[in-house]
Amino acid sequence: MDLDLHQKHILITGGSKGIGLACAKAFLSEGACVTLISRSQINLDQARETLVQEGFQAARIHLCAADLTQAANAAKALEHACSTVGEVDVLVNSAGAASRIPAFELTPEDWQDAMNAKFFSYINIANPALKRMAQRGHGSLVNIVGIGGKVASAVHVAGGAANAALLLATAGLAAAYGPKGVRVNAVNPGRTLTDRMQGLLEAEAAQNQISLEEATRRAGAKMPLGRVAQPSEIANAVVFLASGKASYISGAILTVDGALTAII
Numbered sequence: 001m002d003l004d005l006h007q008k009h010i011l012i013t014g015g016s017k018g019i020g021l022a023c024a025k026a027f028l029s030e031g032a033c034v035t036l037i038s039r040s041q042i043n044l045d046q047a048r049e050t051l052v053q054e055g056f057q058a059a060r061i062h063l064c065a066a067d068l069t070q071a072a073n074a075a076k077a078l079e080h081a082c083s084t085v086g087e088v089d090v091l092v093n094s095a096g097a098a099s100r101i102p103a104f105e106l107t108p109e110d111w112q113d114a115m116n117a118k119f120f121s122y123i124n125i126a127n128p129a130l131k132r133m134a135q136r137g138h139g140s141l142v143n144i145v146g147i148g149g150k151v152a153s154a155v156h157v158a159g160g161a162a163n164a165a166l167l168l169a170t171a172g173l174a175a176a177y178g179p180k181g182v183r184v185n186a187v188n189p190g191r192t193l194t195d196r197m198q199g200l201l202e203a204e205a206a207q208n209q210i211s212l213e214e215a216t217r218r219a220g221a222k223m224p225l226g227r228v229a230q231p232s233e234i235a236n237a238v239v240f241l242a243s244g245k246a247s248y249i250s251g252a253i254l255t256v257d258g259a260l261t262a263i264i
Contacts, residue, residue: 004244006031011081011088013068013125014095016043018194019144019238022231023092024051024061026239033060035081035088037095037125041065068095069116074124078132087136090242091129094144096121097196098159106158114158119165130173134180140242143170143186144234147257150188167253174251183250185241190257191219192229225258 010027014020015036024034028051038044044063052058062085066077081088098114122143133139148156149163167186174184191197193216205215220227237256240246255261 001245003030003239005090005239005242008032008089009081009085009087010034010090010092010242011037011078011125011129012092012094013037013121014093014144016040016047018094018196019189019192019231019234020092020094021047021050022235023094023144023238025054025056026232026235027090027242028056028060030239030243032090033062033085035062035064035085037064037066037068037077037081039065039067068121068124071120071124071127074121075128078125078128082132087132088129089139091126091139091141092144092238092242093122093126093142098156098162100156101158102155103157111158111161114162115165118159118162119169122166123169126169126173130177130182130184133182134177137181139182141173141182141184142238142241143184144238145170145186145188145253147188147190147255147261150253150255150263151261170253171251178250183246185246185249185252185254187234187237187241188253188255188257189234190229190255190260191223192231192234194231197228223258223260227258229256229258 010032012020012023015024016038027034036044048061051061064077064080066073068074096117098117101110126141143166145166146163148160149167152160170184170186201215202212205212234256237254
């Protein structure tokens with residue numbers, strides 16, 4: 001299936017690891033050019049090396065180190081990407097994750113940190129990117145958010161609130177920018193086997209004195225599909241929503257958690 005992404009410029013925040021890096025691989029496989037944004041230049045260099053080792057052309061992979069919690073930095077990163085590669089056709093937001101802190105331990109600073117880490121790291125770059133897309137009359141934004149924005153958790157209240165704010169922003173921006181030819185959607189992943197989850201599983205294995213394989217099996221056994229997701233499976237959903245094949249999908253919140261969350 002031709003997803004009409006050949007030679008498109010895809011800007012991916014949080015693109016050096018996890019789901020963001022999986023998205024980079026998926027878009028490159030469709031013939032697109034990617035710009036990856038991360039706070040760490042070291043992580044970005046490692047990501048490019050990984051992609052090149054997997055057979056992707058280095059000339060189609062561009063890097064930009066930036067802390068997107070600061071609006072000025074986000075604007076500079078976007079300008080750098082556009083001046084280096086060309087106007088952004090698709091923005092994929094995958095940067096930032098709020099710390100998991102029990103509700104009784106939250107401080108005002110923790111709430112602010114959660115909004116900065118998740119909400120503003122997305123909005124700071126989405127806001128100028130959408131304006132540029134609207135001027136051109138086309139473009140697509142996909143926010144990778146998280147099921148915590150729909151299902152409350154006592155140990156993830158602040159982060160969940162930031163996710164919920166992003167989901168509302170996604171729906172509102174889709175309505176506002178639709179007449180300008182710009183689509184805005186969100187993907188809500190469930191448990192996904194990223195480096196971050198791998199670390200959690202390793203800690204769980206050590207705590208329970210079991211093997212990592214057993215910890216992974218137990219995590220998968222809790223899922224209706226019998227396993228946790230691979231980052232590539234989330235990326236496939238993102239690429240479809242970003243593509244021309246999803247030309248009439250906007251304002252959608254797509255849950256990709258293997259039917260774990262039984263809500264409508």
